[in-house]
Amino acid sequence: xxQWWTYRPEDMLLFSPRVYWRMFELQNxxxxxxxxxxxxxGLLMLGLATKRANGNERWIAFTLAFLWVFVGWTFLWxxxxxxxxxxxxVAPLFLLxxxxxxxxxxxxxxxxxxxxxxxxxSGMALASTGLFFYPVxxxxxxxxxxxxxxxxxxxxxxAIGTVGLLLMARGRLRWSLFPVPVLWCLVSGLTLWxxxxxxxxxxIAAVALALATCAWxxxxxx
Numbered sequence: 001x002x003q004w005w006t007y008r009p010e011d012m013l014l015f016s017p018r019v020y021w022r023m024f025e026l027q028n029x030x031x032x033x034x035x036x037x038x039x040x041x042g043l044l045m046l047g048l049a050t051k052r053a054n055g056n057e058r059w060i061a062f063t064l065a066f067l068w069v070f071v072g073w074t075f076l077w078x079x080x081x082x083x084x085x086x087x088x089x090v091a092p093l094f095l096l097x098x099x100x101x102x103x104x105x106x107x108x109x110x111x112x113x114x115x116x117x118x119x120x121x122s123g124m125a126l127a128s129t130g131l132f133f134y135p136v137x138x139x140x141x142x143x144x145x146x147x148x149x150x151x152x153x154x155x156x157x158x159a160i161g162t163v164g165l166l167l168m169a170r171g172r173l174r175w176s177l178f179p180v181p182v183l184w185c186l187v188s189g190l191t192l193w194x195x196x197x198x199x200x201x202x203x204i205a206a207v208a209l210a211l212a213t214c215a216w217x218x219x220x221x222x
Contacts, residue, residue, distance in 0.1 A: 015083040015084060017195045017196075017197070019083055020083075020191075020195065021143060021144075021147045022147075023075070023079045023080060023083070024143075024146075024147040024148070024149055024154055025144065025146045025147045026079065027074065027075050027079060027153060027154065028146060028147070028148065028150070028153065029146070030074075031074065031153060034152075034153070035150045035152075035153055037152075038067060038150060038151055038152025038153055039131070039150065039151060039152070041063050041067070041152060042127075042130070042131040042151045042152060042161060043131065044063075045059075045060045045063055045064070045127075045165060046124070046127050046128070046131065046165070048060055048113070049113045049123075049124075049127070049165055049168045049169070050113075050124070050168075051113075056113055057104075057105070057110075057111040057112055057113055057169065057171070058105045058106075059105075060105075060111070060113070060165060061101045061102070061104045061105030061110075061111055062101070062102065062105045064101045064162055064165070065097075065098040065099075065101035065102045065105065066098070067151075067152040067158055068094050068095075068097045068098040068101065068158065068162075069094065069095055069098040070152065071094060071152065071153065071154065071155050071158050072091050072092075072093075072094025072095055072097075072098070072155075073091075073094075075153070075154060075155060076090065076091040076094060076155065077091045090184070090187065093180050093183070093184075094155075094180070096180060097162075097177070097180040097181065100173070100176055100177055100180075101177065103173065104171070104173045104174075104176075104177060107172070107173060109171055109172060110171050110172050110173035110174075111166075111169045111170075111171040111173065111174060111177075112169060112170045112171045113168055113169050113170075114170055117217075118213060118216065118217070119167055119168075119213050119214070119216075119217050120167065120168045122164075122167055122209055122210070122213040123163075123164045123165060123166065123167025123168035123169075123213075124164065124168060125164065125209075126160055126161070126163055126164030126167065126206055126209060126210065127160075127161050127164030127165050127168070128164070129157075129160055129161075129164070129206065130151050130156075130157040130158065130159075130160035130161025130162075130164060130206075131151045131157070131161050134149055134150075134151070134156065134157040134160065134202070135148040135149060135150050135151075135157065136148075137199070137202065138199055141197075141198050141199050142198075155184055155188065156184075156185070156188050156202070156203055158181075159180075159181035159182075159184045159185050159188075159203070159206075160181075160185065160202075160203065160206045162177075162181045163178065163181050163182065163185070163206060163207075163210050166178060166181075167210060167213060167214075178210075182207050182210065184203075185203035185204065185206055185207045186203070186204070186207060188203045189201070189202070189203040189204035189207075
C-alpha cells in the first residue's frame, strides 16, 4: 500500500476536472435564458451602487439575497453536492448569506452606498470582474463557452461580484456580509489549484484585493 506522504493534493479530489466543468455546462443549459436576467440585474445593481441614491441599497440587498439562494439551491445543492459530499455542508451558508442580505435590506442604513475613493473603485473593479470579465476570462483559458460561469448562475462570479458591491458600501451590517463570499472564493480557489487549473488565481486574487483595500482603508482611518 502506498505511504500517505506519496499522495498529491489532486489525489484527494472526489471528481475529475471534466466532471467539474460539465456541471457549469449543465447549469447553463437548464436555466437558459435566465442568464440574461441575472446579467441585467447585476448591471442594474452596479448602476444603482454608483448613483448612491437613498433607497437603492434595499433593492441591491434584496436582489443579491435572491441570487445567493438561487445559486445555492440550483447549483451547489442539486449539482455540486452530487459529486462532492463536502458541498452539502457549504450550501447552507449560501442560505445564511441570503438571510443576512435580507436583513441588511430591511434594517435602516445597514448598507449605504455613499462611499468614494480607493475602496469604492476597488469594489467597482471586483463587481465588474464578476459581472463582465469572469464569463469571458474562463473560456480564454480553455473552457468551452457553454461552461462559462455567469453572475447569478455560478457561485464564483456571484461571490466576487458581491464582494465588489460590498466594498462600494458603508453601513452597520456591511462587515457581516463579507465572510461567506470570501470563504467561498478561498474554497473555490483551492479546488481549482488542486485540479491544476490556471484560473485558480481569480478568486484568490479577488480576496487579496478586497483584504488589501480594507486594510488600507483601516490604516488611513486610524
